[in-house]
Amino acid sequence: MLQAARRAPEDYEPYYGFRQTPFSLTPNPRFVFPASSHERTLQTILHALARREGLMLVTGDIGCGKTTLCRRLLAMLPPRTFISVILNPFLTAEDLLKQVLLDFGLVSNADIRGGALTNASCHDLVRTLHDFLGSLARLNASAVIILDEAQDLTLRTIEQIRLLSNYETDSAKLLQIILAGQTNLETILELEQLRQFGQRISRRCRLEPLEPGEVRPYIAWRIAVALADPDRPVVARAEQRAREAVDAFPFSRAAVRAITRISGGVPRVINLLCDRALETARANALLRIDTHIVAESARDLKLAVPFAVSLIEQRAPAAILLASAVCALSIVAARQLPPAHVAPAMPPQGTVAPGAAPTAPSQPTTEPSPMAPVAEPSTYFELAVASFRTAARARDVAGALQQSGFPASVVPSAQWQRVIVGPFDSRAAAEAARAALVALHFDDVGIRESP
Template sequence: MSPVCCRTAALVYEDHYRFHRQPFSPTPDPEFFYKSDSHHQALEQLLQGIRRREGILLLTGDVGTGKTTTTRALVRLLDKNVFTALVLNPFVSEDELLRVLLQDFGVVSDSRALQDAGRQSLVETLNRFLLSLAAVGASALAVVDEAQNLTAPVLEQLRVLTGLETDQQKLLQILLVGQPELQTMLALPEMRQLNQRIARRCTLRPLTRDEVDQYVAFRVRLAGGAWETIFTRRALDLIYQVSEGVPRKINLVCDRSLEMGFAALSLTIDEVLVAKAAEALEFTRADRDAIPSTRRRPRPGRFVVAPQTKRSMAAVACGGVAGVGLGAALTLLAAWSPSAGPGDPPVPPILATLALPQPVDLAAAAEPGVRQSYTIRTVAFDSLPPADATAALLRELGADVAVAPPAGDVPSYVVWIGPYALLADARLMETVVKRRFGFLDARIVAGALPSDSPP
């Protein structure tokens, strides 16, 4: 898909899927906060700590697990008498930290007004403000994001600020938010004074497989869509696999899948679209060597002759087929000989682990009448032996393969896979055949499944 097409899809896929807002925005919108087990526990623990006026709280989680979104949701749930300041830039000095707090608490409208003030003056100004809040029954909370990047002197300054208190309560509460490296930093001997003052420690974990389903459903419903008819079960399986349950990665792959789905004018997102989105995002690169191919290597010198083509299959296959695509198949079969097995072409790890769809059983039609079906035309040959060799190669994949003899305006032996009742199943098999075996000329042909009963 071209960059222009992607840009167009990014602008209008919401209309195509009837969303009234973007369901997988990368921004930390607290309205889209999903309460998984670990996120719910963290939120409850932090709320309890703030209401009990505990000094320092800690929230950690790996990259993309939703720390910022959790803190935004937390701030929305605080009582009106809790004043908050957000420190979003961790690369500050001790004095700059104090100026940021005074500005975000609303003590000054511009931190430059305190540019010439010394540290003692800044601390005294902050202390007077905090005492004024305590006098009216209010409190203050400073949320420090990306705290793993704070320097040791700034962390020490934060510890000193927790010493601002009355005989009854802490005047300033601090919530440190950061990646797991923050816990390692706090465990250092020189950080023991700060570490001992942490009243509550909360950790966000990646989502489980069931939680991924619930997370996607939650966001799609909130955006006004019907998630049950958009993402297929196998698509959700693959989303969990490539995202590893990390919410940020789930958002990225779902958003890109919806773009690609709109570009293909598909009303559903299947595993093929998710696989393409994951590869476009390079989510599979790190696991390329870790996920083995499920393709079985054929035994050297072993060929399986294709059985007689089913009449019903040939009838479907020969309808509307034109042209012969030999290039990709001849290239691959050139290395095939009775004395040496074929080399394995590069296999995308996502496709290597997909469960293949089941073809339609023509003999066990569930409903009478004529029903739509989809077959994959892989390649055509002028003679039967190379067609049989190709069929043998594809059967190693576990596919249901047949060779259609010359008929009508198709003077060649055509290798077919299927048929499949669902277009999504046919698209999956088409992608696997192209990417795993190199048959780039393979394409889906729609037809009708015949039955013995009249419609």
């Protein structure tokens, strides 16, 4: 039994030889992993900025690294670029304009708080910004606004951003704007009142979670950086960093697969899970992290642990294996052919039993062949185990059940992917299989009879 809950947490960094915390949630640029989705999005935005395009959109699920991407982008912009980063999406249109003017160096905090701009109208602020943008062409400079968490912007603020995107010369935009937000921002921008805004977006990029094959290199990358001297430049290539971390890699392959399933490839969840797993392993003086530690860490973080991970972790207790065996035997028994019919012994034809009168030979009769085919059952039984909206989740559960000996399959429908176990030739076999599934914490298993 793991002891993480019974003792105070300890710093695991010295125990594993890390010079920095490998899985901090702070977007440290030293730990940036060049995932395929991130690199593709970054290059697309840089290309659009170089072409002086006006509005760009970056969306992604929570924890996929939108803020990290924006920070990487800031370091790659040309020297003559005026930058404004808006981290508070709840600003009014006027406050947004004041923040932009402040970031561009056109006004001071004193001007905003108690000076001429305290009660300035939106029109006055826009005119000041427009005069500044008009001077950039002569300086061969550009201006970029990055708005993070843009899904929380008000419709009025979004409309003000649209108006700002109209500032342009005959050949280029004077102001380039990047909106970064969660995936529901795409739905918001489809509203009828925002059609004009949506038509002005020249690039739409979406950050995806890590691919399954990227999770292990991602973990190894961060471990290698944490082992390295923080005062020296980091290695530029992911493959080299991963190779450096192989000898110190504390996660088993099964543990990495469990992390992949639990996190769904979301970097923030991977960081949380790896950090807690390392802390738990340190509390138990373990150098190696297995699936059990990962699953315990996930539960401690209130993360859902997929059935396939739980099954591997629990290794199916004896009662479950016994129920599975009963299920299998029931299936076999139900499908066995009945024993061959054996006729009673008859005396040879032409002989007479003692004391009996001779009789005429009887006509030959046709006995049923002992190997005659047995009629198929008129009904069969299936177990409805679970339903999922995604085919991948349904396949995971069905695959785990198949590995445990259940005849599981996925039956797709319009909206749901159903996991079915069966068919069974008898209700007894179906009941035995249901008992085994209940032991595996499938509480809502139903038996269906089909003609």
